[in-house]
Amino acid sequence: MKENDTVKVAVAAGEIMLSAGAETMRVEETMYRMMEAKGLTEIESFCTTTGIFACATGSDDEVVTVIKRVKVRDNNLEKIAKVNELSRCFVEGRLDEKTAMKELNNIRHLLPYPNLLRIVAAAVASLCFAYMFGGTWVDAVNTLITAALMQVPVIFLERRRVVPTLVTIAGGAFGTLFALTLLNLGIGENVEFIITGAIMPLVPGVALTNAIRDILDGNMLAGSARTLEALLTAVAIAAGVGVVLTSWMAVFGGVFW
């Protein structure tokens, strides 16, 4: 039955977007438009941060419902952009269900930027932040090295599917450790700008922005969930940094040994 396929394609599109970090309103609207374009009626699409529900009535009065649980979550704006483009083609009738599904599978397996590039990007961004926050160039160099080294345990843990909060704590902890070590080896002066710059790549930018959008769209459930996610990430960073910093100061009696 054709209606089945349409709903399945819509849900697959929604799933990819949601797990790539799209806001719920975008997911709901995309799925709605895709189903509407293929002549389904009484369409309902509902989405929270962890699941998708879609329901529609086909031509022979049969009701199709699909529920999809979304587990893996990361930030991949490219996937969102690609699905967005695909859904536009689909709605305009330039794609049928079969090709759309094939395309979606390609998008699902789209590779993120290579790890090395990610490390370099994080390191360079952190360097810029350390300087922008008010650090000196020497501080910035420390931040560059710290941020690059810090990405290694972060990527290692992420690959092993460790709980995201734990990864963030580890990131903050390792970042602080490397920053303090380098500081004591004579690179840098202002510990606060170094550590702040280095932990910037862990900051919950996507969660925060999406939380605002979800709440504005009246999707309070997803909005509060995302606000909580952003807060939890911030607390996790602070915990990671705090633990190492306190231990360091307890052992060496100050920032410098």
Place this chain on the structure above:
Amino acid sequence: MIVGLVLAAVATMGFSVIFNVPRRELVFCGGVGAVVWLVFGIITHFLPEGTVAATFFGAMTATALGRFLSAIRKMPSTVYMIPGIIPLVPGVAIYRTMFYVVTGEHMLAVAQGVYALSLAGVISVGVLIILSLPRKIFSIGKGT
């Protein structure tokens, strides 16, 4: 100032890579970051105590640019907005809050914490105001 703008652009592009922004949009994301930092820099230059106001207008700028670019480049606005507001995130204030909690100076921690929260709050409000404007405003020059 110029150095600051270049750094802001590079930092934003770095974040865009972390967030997997499509290759062709990286430059635009960097541009948004630079403009946001310019707005922030101009306001804090004339109002040295106006970090909160500067953050507010910076967030509005990032969102507005995101929506304009979204209409022009036919991309979701999130692609530009998320990296764009990163330079405004109150990293130092959050760090100081944590630092004072750890060192037991709780009054200072509360002061920094409230400051960090107010910065996060004005980012939200700035983004919210621009997002709630009707779509038409941002699609000039493109017909629809």
